Amino acid sequence: MNPYLYTVPVFFLMIATEYWVSRIRGRDLYRFQDTVTSLNAGLVSQFINIMGGAFSVYMYSLLVGQFSLLSWDTSQLWVWVFALVLYDFCYYWVHRAGHEVNLFWASHVIHHSSEEFNLSTALRQSATGFYFKWVFYFPLAVLGIPTQIFVVVALIDLLYQYWVHTQLVGRMGIFERFLVTPSNHRVHHGQNDYCIDKNYGGIFSIWDQLFGTYADERPDEMVIYGVRKPLRSWDPVWANIQHYFVIGRLVRASRSWHEKFMCVFGPPRSPAHLEAVGEAPFRAAEFVSFSTPYTSRMKHIGAASTIFGTFMLMLLYLVAPRLSIWESLAYSFLMLGFFSFIGRLWVRPSMMGSTSPRFQ
Ligand SMILES: [Zn+2]
Ligand SMILES: [Zn+2]
Structure with a gap:
């Protein structure tokens, strides 16, 4: 049974709770389009990762089969705790690579594309990270951490x-x-100068302390969330793939092979890169979050798309074991087309008609 069958309702309940508590406290933490985009991006990542996750687990099990040096007594709790700490250490490097290598940033950038910060932002997960992340867990495989503990x-x-x-x-x-x-x-989600490339940890921040990437939140400087080259779209599929197109453009424009290599595997923030993608220097006072007008009809369509998408995902969790890989792929890609279509409706001029209020 897929564990997300149980976690998805809990996620939604916690979002509703955070929304109401923030309203009671007079805070304005949710914007409607941003929230729908985050939730639909979470669904998009699940429609892909139902197969991508299986691929990662399969690759990890191959590594264990080929390279494991030790065997463990899986009935011992400390073995699980040790595996969790070691996993988190490897996660630190996956996440750091996701920020400091342009190709991997193309996969991770979606998580940072929201200009809000709330529980729905957590669900903006990548749909394209499964092809490389498993490589970083090689140390666990060498130590012989069994696949079921890894999962x-x-x-x-x-x-x-x-x-x-x-x-x-x-x-x-x-x-x-x-x-x-x-x-x-x-x-970690801030675009202020002091926030860039900081706090990569998953559960433990000790890795950041150890490797010099830790930064405390500053009480005197408001964090501005998002990325310096804003997404400016509500399409969760485009959010997943747009930076791959940026890299493609950079590679085509590069003159030497070294330059081309650096466009793919160099840091996303090299001066040449920033110039090519037109990233502006950060000025907190000038920051305006992305917003587009929409009608109440669009609001209902957006909410309905998330409810329908969640239902279709739950259905896929239940029927996936009986589907062929091609049937699962067809099902998922149809849903991706649906989410992309909905995201693009938000910015159609014919649908405009009101300002873009926050979630109300
Ligand atoms: Zn990150
Ligand atoms: Zn995050």
């Missing part, structure tokens, strides 16, 4: 990261030193 600790690591996407929890004192918390993860 469980991967799920724990991912689920832990959900709750840290909130502005309702302040600093957590001593916990900031060794755990990923809402405060230090807010820094």
Whole structure:
């Protein structure tokens, strides 16, 4: 049974709770289009990762079969805890590569494309990371961590990261030193100068402390969320693939093979890259978040798309074991077309008719 069958309702319940608590406290944390895009991006990632996840697990099991040096008593709790800590260490490097290698940034950028920061932002997960991430867990395979432990600790690591996407929890004192918390993860999502390439941890922030990538949230500087080259779209499929097109354009425009190589495997923030993609220097006072007008009819269509998409995902979880890989692919790609269509409706001039209020 797919564990997401149970977690998806919990995610939605927590989002509803955060929304109402923020309203009671007089905070304005949700914008309607942004929230629908985040939720639909979460669904898009699941429609792909139902197969991508299976691919990653299969590749990991091949690595274990070929390279494992040790065997473990899986009935011992400490073995699971050790595997979780080691997994989180590898996750730190996956995540760091996702920010510091342009090709991998193309996969991860969607998680940072929201200009809001709330529990729905956590669900903006990549649909294209499955092809490379498993390579980073090679050390676990060499140590012989069995595939079933790998799958469980991967799920724990991912689920832990959900709750840290909130502005309702302040600093957590001593916990900031060794755990990923809402405060230090807010820094990770910031585009302020001091936030760039900081706080890559999954569960533990000790890796950031060890490798010099840790930054505390500054009480005197408001965090501006999002990326410096804004997505400016509500299409969750485009959000997943747009940076691959940027890299393609950069490679075509490069003159030497070295330059082409650096466009793909160099850092996303090299001066040549920033110039080519037209990324402006950061000025907090000038920041205006992306928004487009929409009608109440569009609002209903957006909400209905998320409800329908969630239903279709639950159905896929249930029937996937009986479908061929081609049937699953066809099902998922039809849904991707649907989400892309909905996302593009938001910016159709004929659908305009009101300002873009926050979630109300
Ligand atoms: Zn990140
Ligand atoms: Zn995040």
